[in-house]
Amino acid sequence: MDREWGSKPGSGGAASAQNEAIDRRERLRRLALETIDLAKDPYFMRNHLGSYECKLCLTLHNNEGNYLAHTQGKRHQTNLAKRAAREAKEAPAQPQPHKRKVSVRKSVKIGRPGYRVTKQFDPETKQRSLLFQIEYPEIEDLAKPRHRFMSSYEQRVQPFDKRYQYLLFAADPYEIIAFKVPSTEIDKTPPKFFTHWDPDSKMFTVSLFNICSTASYVFRCDLAQRLTV
Incomplete structure (x- = not known):
């Protein structure tokens, strides 16, 4: 078939x-x-x-x-x-949203502030610390000093070194200054880490402890090293 x-x-x-x-x-x-x-x-x-x-x-x-x-x-x-x-x-182009212009206030810098750095040691925890005291006698009215930590990756003044970080202080009309400290973990539990601004004496104080508690550890700081960043 x-x-x-x-x-x-x-x-x-x-x-x-x-x-x-x-x-x-x-x-x-x-x-x-x-x-x-x-x-x-x-x-x-x-x-x-x-x-x-x-x-x-x-x-x-x-x-x-x-x-x-x-x-x-x-x-x-x-x-x-x-x-x-x-x-x-x-189709007609959509108008761009209006961007508000932000005026950048420019102030004349009058130089670097005076400072003192004191090394400290806590016999109970075996922790070493640094006490920063920055003087701003000509600080602008109603202004308050600021600080922050900067990694070695961010700065462009010195060669990169992962062993260190920088502690920056800023207050108008003074230049920004920075201290080179070891890149170790900071103990930020109060009262180990504190900041204080005294408007009468015009002094900004920052105290910090390293997290390491071994007595052989040395919290080194090059006190002569200051950076404008």
């Missing part, structure tokens, strides 16, 4: 390309009927002859199902992408 090659016995002949295209359009039509609301489609139009047109692709369709199948096809989707790209190109 003869049968067409390319199909299973009893299943009939292999589907032709035309039949596959018809079946594909029918599946797309059913899918579109379930998901698309024609009332909201700006390109759907019914003409005076009772047929339907796609205003985007300028195509004619016999019924709504054929139009919906068309909307799922490559031609319609390509034209949609082109229309969106053209509208985006022709």
Whole structure:
């Protein structure tokens, strides 16, 4: 018994390309009927002859199902992408949000402040510490000194050395000064670490302890080293 090659016995002949295209359009039509609301489609139009047109692709369709199948096809989707790209190109540029100008206050620096650094030792915890006392007799009214730690990666004055970090002090109109201290963990539990600004004596005090409690550890500081950063 003869049968067409390319199909299973009893299943009939292999589907032709035309039949596959018809079946594909029918599946797309059913899918579109379930998901698309024609009332909201700006390109759907019914003409005076009772047929339907796609205003985007300028195509004619016999019924709504054929139009919906068309909307799922490559031609319609390509034209949609082109229309969106053209509208985006022709759309007026959105105005940039207004950026508030921040005026940078410039003050004339009067030099570096005086300072004292005292090495201390706690016999109970075996911790060594440093006491910084920075004098700002000409500090601006209502101003308060500030301090922060800076890693060796951040500064650009000395060659990088991961063994050290810098403790910076700043207060207008004085220059910023920095002290080079070992890059060890600081014990910031009160009262081990504290800062105090005395507006009467114009002195800013910072005390810090290293976290290490071994007696053989030395908290070294190059007191002569000051940086303007």
